[in-house]
Amino acid sequence: MRPSSLQPSLSVDIGPLSLRNPVMTASGTFGYGEEYAPFVDLNRLGALIVKGLSLEPRAGNPPPRLAETPSGLLNAVGLQNIGVKAFVKEKLPFLKEYSTAIIANIFGETVDEYGKVAEILGMADGLSALEVNISCPNVKKGGIAFGSSPEMAAEVTKRVREATDLPMIMKLSPNVTDISHIAESVESAGADAVSLINTLAGMAVDVEHRKPVLYNVTGGLSGPAIKPVALRMVWQVVNRVNIPVIGLGGIMCPNDALEFLIVGARAVEVGTASFLNPHATMNILEGIETYLREHSISDIGDLIGTLERP
Amino acid sequence: MHPVPLFIKGRILDNLEAVRGHFLLRLKLPPAFHHPVPGQFVMIRVTESQTPLLARPMSIYAFEKGAGHSVLEIFYRVAGAGTRILSGLKPGDELSLLGPLGNGFSGNQEARRAILIAGGIGISPLTFLAASLSPIREPFPVEMTAYVGAQRKEALAGLDRLSAVCPDIRICTDDGSMGYGGRVTELFERELDAFDPQGCAVYACGPRAMMKRLAELLEKHPLPCQVSVEERMACGLGACLGCAVAVRTPGGDVAFMRACKDGPVFDIRRIDW
Numbered sequence: 001m002r003p004s005s006l007q008p009s010l011s012v013d014i015g016p017l018s019l020r021n022p023v024m025t026a027s028g029t030f031g032y033g034e035e036y037a038p039f040v041d042l043n044r045l046g047a048l049i050v051k052g053l054s055l056e057p058r059a060g061n062p063p064p065r066l067a068e069t070p071s072g073l074l075n076a077v078g079l080q081n082i083g084v085k086a087f088v089k090e091k092l093p094f095l096k097e098y099s100t101a102i103i104a105n106i107f108g109e110t111v112d113e114y115g116k117v118a119e120i121l122g123m124a125d126g127l128s129a130l131e132v133n134i135s136c137p138n139v140k141k142g143g144i145a146f147g148s149s150p151e152m153a154a155e156v157t158k159r160v161r162e163a164t165d166l167p168m169i170m171k172l173s174p175n176v177t178d179i180s181h182i183a184e185s186v187e188s189a190g191a192d193a194v195s196l197i198n199t200l201a202g203m204a205v206d207v208e209h210r211k212p213v214l215y216n217v218t219g220g221l222s223g224p225a226i227k228p229v230a231l232r233m234v235w236q237v238v239n240r241v242n243i244p245v246i247g248l249g250g251i252m253c254p255n256d257a258l259e260f261l262i263v264g265a266r267a268v269e270v271g272t273a274s275f276l277n278p279h280a281t282m283n284i285l286e287g288i289e290t291y292l293r294e295h296s297i298s299d300i301g302d303l304i305g306t307l308e309r310p
Numbered sequence: 311m312h313p314v315p316l317f318i319k320g321r322i323l324d325n326l327e328a329v330r331g332h333f334l335l336r337l338k339l340p341p342a343f344h345h346p347v348p349g350q351f352v353m354i355r356v357t358e359s360q361t362p363l364l365a366r367p368m369s370i371y372a373f374e375k376g377a378g379h380s381v382l383e384i385f386y387r388v389a390g391a392g393t394r395i396l397s398g399l400k401p402g403d404e405l406s407l408l409g410p411l412g413n414g415f416s417g418n419q420e421a422r423r424a425i426l427i428a429g430g431i432g433i434s435p436l437t438f439l440a441a442s443l444s445p446i447r448e449p450f451p452v453e454m455t456a457y458v459g460a461q462r463k464e465a466l467a468g469l470d471r472l473s474a475v476c477p478d479i480r481i482c483t484d485d486g487s488m489g490y491g492g493r494v495t496e497l498f499e500r501e502l503d504a505f506d507p508q509g510c511a512v513y514a515c516g517p518r519a520m521m522k523r524l525a526e527l528l529e530k531h532p533l534p535c536q537v538s539v540e541e542r543m544a545c546g547l548g549a550c551l552g553c554a555v556a557v558r559t560p561g562g563d564v565a566f567m568r569a570c571k572d573g574p575v576f577d578i579r580r581i582d583w
Binding site: 028029030031035036038039051059060061062063064065066067068070071072073075077080223224252272274275276277278279 | 314315361363364406408541543556564
């Protein structure tokens with residue numbers, strides 16, 4: 001095969017949402033965009049997903065919030081955020097100036113809170129979609145995560161669907177017995193797409209003091225350590241639902257992103273990698289382009305979901 | 311206020327053990343790297359492999375802008391897996407580095423006397439501060455007094471460099487093997503009333519327990535004091551929210567600020583110790 005000199009087409013559709021390329025930023029790893037603007041031309045991103053937003057501002061957990069594990073990062077930030085109203089007033093005007101799709105990640109402690117946050121964002125100008133984090137605990141159901149039951153996940157999906165016409169991506173938790181079951185449930189409830197995986201629940205212990213490393217005791221694991229698990233789950237879900245799937249979990253380099261695309265993810269989110277290298281999203285985008293050129297693939301759509309049998 | 315930080319490669323000039331377990335790393339950087347303010351830091355990746363995964367926040371010890379390149383110095387203590395790998399790197403090796411980051415010490419224009427309080431490796435950013443305070447005030451240089459503490463004589467590090475710019479150093483060792491026998495905050499407490507709060511400023515960096523004790527000593531005292539804090543950190547840019555520092559809000563509540571972006575230098579009275 002001779003490498004093509006033509007610029008391959010990188011644009012992808014996530015349901016009603018059209019992106020210029022499949023490289024997105026994962027929520028909670030890219031702030032509200034401004035933190036990385038000195039390093040990344042935000043106009044080159046496929047989409048920018050901001051830090052998770054709740055109805056009211058949240059202080060988050062006391063430190064320590066981070067623990068490093070082999071090839072991984074445990075975090076227990078506790079969903080600290082400025083609240084949806086401050087986001088619309090203080091952060092969205094800056095983001096609106098960019099031509100990139102801006103996606104707000106949202107969460108709530110009750111089904112109704114999800115709805116209220118979605119309503120406020122639905123009326124704001126400048127957003128392309130919502131990504132709904134259902135990994136947080138439902139305070140009305142004894143703190144069980146919304147995303148751990150197909151019924152609760154569907155309930156949140158329906159409530160957000162009623163609240164806004166914005167395209168809606170449900171972000172799935174891997175801390176479940178069968179993630180594809182949850183994916184089917186949110187698909188039936190009206191989700192436009194799913195993204196997976198959120199962090200894997202984990203913990204670390206300081207053996208000298210016999211104490212948990214994290215103040216919160218448990219945290220969410222991200223980074224290269226979780227990539228094989230994420231990839232397997234994306235592959236499973238792709239084979240079970242008809243809506244687009246966005247893959248994330250430990251994507252550090254172009255090769256990692258390509259693996260997700262080949263198993264069928266329509267787009268990828270880059271998270272922890274940006275912490276180690278603020279240019280990570282652009283390196284991954286450029287690497288995908290190089291791969292397409294080297295393999296004479298003129299449209300990224302011809303790569304997505306092309307996993308061969310073993 | 312914030313010059314744009316850069317993510318660049320630095321080449322190691324030397325990486326030598328100065329005192330047992332304490333290394334002086336000198337890095338050659340491209341000229342585009344901005345001149346840091348004392349108290350600012352850099353994120354250093356000690357390896358391009360995935361263990362350890364994260365970059366390490368390191369205070370800046372010294373900086374010199376030369377023709378065609380700059381030299382950045384980091385004085386560090388081997389404390390864990392990351393610094394152990396760092397201590398094994400050789401001249402000529404390359405490192406990825408992000409910086410300069412954070413808010414440094416703000417110079418108090420009125421202050422005629424600076425009191426530096428250093429515990430352990432906390433001497434690093436205070437040495438950079440002392441070096442920057444001494445020449446700029448000619449012909450009215452700032453008078454400086456430094457309290458330097460360590461567990462024992464053998465652990466005292468960085469005294470040569472500091473004494474070159476600050477002749478008045480008061481050494482404290484927990485075991486009494488050199489200087490005052492006891493904590494650095496004990497000696498400072500004894501001498502506190504000898505300082506005129508007018509025109510005097512305190513700058514501190516050290517273990518959390520030292521800074522907490524200092525906060526108690528200064529609670530009812532008018533001396534202004536800035537501290538440089540340390541927290542676990544992933545990005546250094548204010549995005550990960552990992553490096554939370556509890557501060558008191560004007561309303562009396564506790565809020566979390568970011569050591570990397572809102573700090574690492576804070577007014578000691580702002581922090582909820």
